[in-house]
Amino acid sequence: MKRSRLQTARPRTALRCIFSSYNGRVKTADVIIAGGGIIGLSAALELAQKGFRVRVMERGRVMSEASWAAAGMLAAEDPTHPAELAQLATLSIHLYPEYLNTIERLSGRLVPLRTRATLQTSGNDGGFHHHDTATCFAISAQEAQRRIPGLASRSHSYLWLEEVSLDPRDLCAALPLAAAAAGVVLQENTEVLAIDGQDGWVEIRTESGTDSAGAFINCCGAWAATVQNLSLERPAAAVEPWKGQMMMVRLKPPLDLEYALRTPEVYLVPRGGGQIAIGATVERVGFDRRVEPSAVAWLRALAAELWPPIASAEVVESWTGLRPGTKDGLPLIGGAGQPHCWVATGHFRNGILLAPATGLIVRQLLEGNPPEVSLAAFNPAR
Ligand SMILES: Cc1cc2nc3c(=O)[nH]c(=O)nc-3n(C[C@H](O)[C@H](O)[C@H](O)COP(=O)(O)OP(=O)(O)OC[C@H]3O[C@@H](n4cnc5c(N)ncnc54)[C@H](O)[C@@H]3O)c2cc1C
Incomplete structure (x- = not known):
C-alpha cells in the first residue's frame, strides 16, 4: 500500500460541540x-x-x-x-x-506489512460470488501452483487478492x-x-x-x-464471544511462504522469518479461552493439506482470542x-x-x- 504523510497540526475545533450543556460539573x-x-x-x-x-x-x-x-x-x-x-x-x-x-x-x-497478496480457495461447494477487479481476480489451479510453490493440487476455485496483512x-x-x-x-x-x-x-x-x-x-x-x-x-x-484458536509454526530454513493462503476452514498468514500464523476455529462456547490440543492439531492438519511443508514445521505457540460477534x-x-x-x-x-x-x-x-x-x-x- 502507498503510505501518505499526515499533517502534524492538531485541529482545535472539537471541544465546543456536544458538551455545552454540561452544567459545570467536574x-x-x-x-x-x-x-x-x-x-x-x-x-x-x-x-x-x-x-x-x-x-x-x-x-x-x-x-x-x-x-x-x-x-x-x-x-x-x-x-x-x-x-x-x-x-x-x-x-x-x-x-x-x-x-x-x-x-x-x-x-x-x-508496523510493517507482512504480506502483500492472498490466495483464497473456495470450499467443496463450488466457486465464489464475485466480479473480477484489478485487485481481486480468479486464477487457474496451475497459476495458483506457479505463484505458490508447493501448493497442494485441489479442484477448487482460486482467487488472487492484492490484500495485505500485518502482525x-x-x-x-x-x-x-x-x-x-x-x-x-x-x-x-x-x-x-x-x-x-x-x-x-x-x-x-x-x-x-x-x-x-x-x-x-x-x-x-x-x-x-x-x-x-x-x-x-x-x-x-447482543454481543457475544466467539472463540478462535490459533497457532504459530516455524518452517525449516530456507523454506518460507510469501503470501497468505485462505480456505473456508483455515488460513496461513506468514509473519516473516519462516513463522506462519495458522487459524482459526470459530466456536460459540462462552468466555472459555482454553487452547485444546485437538483443535490445534486439526488446524495444522488442514494447513498441511493445503500447503504440505507445514507438516514438518515446528510448532512454536498456540493461543486463543474472543471475537466480539453479533x-x-x-x-x-x-x-x-x-x-x-x-x-x-x-x-x-x-x-x-x-x-x-x-x-x-x-x-x-x-x-x-x-x-x-x-x-x-x-x-x-x-
Ligand atoms: C483468532 C482471531 C483471529 C482474528 N483474525 C483477524 C484478522 O485476520 N483480521 C481482522 O481484521 N480481524 C481479525 N480478528 C478479529 C479482531 O481481532 C477483532 O474484531 C478485534 O480485535 C476487536 O477489537 P475490540 O477492540 O473490539 O476488542 P478487544 O481487542 O477484545 O478489546 C476489548 C477490550 O475491552 C476490555 N474490556 C472488556 N470489558 C471491559 C469493561 N467493562 N471495562 C473496561 N474494559 C473492558 C477488554 O479487556 C479488552 O481489552 C480475529 C480475532 C481472533 C480472536
Missing part, C-alpha cells in the same frame, strides 16, 4: 472510552488528534484480548464477507496507510504509545461497571468510584454487553440508548481491518457530523 475527560482494544484505541487516537480530551478505561491491559490474538489479515475484498460490510471495509482499507503512518510517527515504532503484535506495541503521545490517558486495570447518561454528561461507574465525562463509548469487544445500563440486549444486537455478524456502531452514550463493537472477524474507519466514524458521530458511510446496517438498536 468532568475528568470530554470522552471516556471503555475498552483498550484496537477499536477503543483507534477511536481514542482519532478523537485526541481533533482536540478531544480522551480517557480509555481498560479492565486489564490494553491490546491484550482479541486485538492481540488476531491473524492480521486486512481482507477488505473477501467475497465471503456480508455484503453490508463492503462500504465500511473499503473506507477502512483506504484509511489504512494514513492510519499506520500516524501510529508509526507518534509511537516511533514500525497485530506490532500494533499492540505501537498503538498504545501513539494514543498516549496524542494525549489519550490510558487507565489500565479499571473495569467499567455501569454508565448513566444524563442531560449533558455521562456518569461512569468503576470499582473505585464514579467519573463524569461529556460522552462515553463502549468498545468492550466480546464483553460489551456486560456494561450495565446500555441497550445491548436486543437479539440482533447475531447477524455485523458491527454495532452508533448511539447506545442513553444520552451521550455510544457503542462501537461487534467487529467479529474483521476488527483489525475495520478499526481506522470505525475510529473516524465514531469521531464524526461525536462531532455531530454525518458519518462517512451509511450506518443503517450497524444500528445498535436493530
Whole structure:
C-alpha cells in the first residue's frame, strides 16, 4: 500500500460541540472510552488528534484480548464477507496507510506489512460470488501452483487478492504509545461497571468510584454487553464471544511462504522469518479461552493439506482470542440508548481491518457530523 504523510497540526475545533450543556460539573475527560482494544484505541487516537480530551478505561491491559490474538489479515475484498460490510471495509482499507503512518510517527515504532497478496480457495461447494477487479481476480489451479510453490493440487476455485496483512503484535506495541503521545490517558486495570447518561454528561461507574465525562463509548469487544445500563440486549444486537484458536509454526530454513493462503476452514498468514500464523476455529462456547490440543492439531492438519511443508514445521505457540460477534455478524456502531452514550463493537472477524474507519466514524458521530458511510446496517438498536 502507498503510505501518505499526515499533517502534524492538531485541529482545535472539537471541544465546543456536544458538551455545552454540561452544567459545570467536574468532568475528568470530554470522552471516556471503555475498552483498550484496537477499536477503543483507534477511536481514542482519532478523537485526541481533533482536540478531544480522551480517557480509555481498560479492565486489564490494553491490546491484550482479541486485538492481540488476531491473524492480521486486512481482507477488505473477501467475497465471503456480508455484503453490508463492503462500504465500511473499503473506507477502512483506504484509511489504512494514513492510519499506520500516524501510529508509526507518534509511537516511533514500525508496523510493517507482512504480506502483500492472498490466495483464497473456495470450499467443496463450488466457486465464489464475485466480479473480477484489478485487485481481486480468479486464477487457474496451475497459476495458483506457479505463484505458490508447493501448493497442494485441489479442484477448487482460486482467487488472487492484492490484500495485505500485518502482525497485530506490532500494533499492540505501537498503538498504545501513539494514543498516549496524542494525549489519550490510558487507565489500565479499571473495569467499567455501569454508565448513566444524563442531560449533558455521562456518569461512569468503576470499582473505585464514579467519573463524569461529556460522552462515553463502549468498545468492550466480546464483553460489551456486560456494561450495565446500555441497550445491548436486543437479539440482533447482543454481543457475544466467539472463540478462535490459533497457532504459530516455524518452517525449516530456507523454506518460507510469501503470501497468505485462505480456505473456508483455515488460513496461513506468514509473519516473516519462516513463522506462519495458522487459524482459526470459530466456536460459540462462552468466555472459555482454553487452547485444546485437538483443535490445534486439526488446524495444522488442514494447513498441511493445503500447503504440505507445514507438516514438518515446528510448532512454536498456540493461543486463543474472543471475537466480539453479533447475531447477524455485523458491527454495532452508533448511539447506545442513553444520552451521550455510544457503542462501537461487534467487529467479529474483521476488527483489525475495520478499526481506522470505525475510529473516524465514531469521531464524526461525536462531532455531530454525518458519518462517512451509511450506518443503517450497524444500528445498535436493530
Ligand atoms: C483468532 C482471531 C483471529 C482474528 N483474525 C483477524 C484478522 O485476520 N483480521 C481482522 O481484521 N480481524 C481479525 N480478528 C478479529 C479482531 O481481532 C477483532 O474484531 C478485534 O480485535 C476487536 O477489537 P475490540 O477492540 O473490539 O476488542 P478487544 O481487542 O477484545 O478489546 C476489548 C477490550 O475491552 C476490555 N474490556 C472488556 N470489558 C471491559 C469493561 N467493562 N471495562 C473496561 N474494559 C473492558 C477488554 O479487556 C479488552 O481489552 C480475529 C480475532 C481472533 C480472536
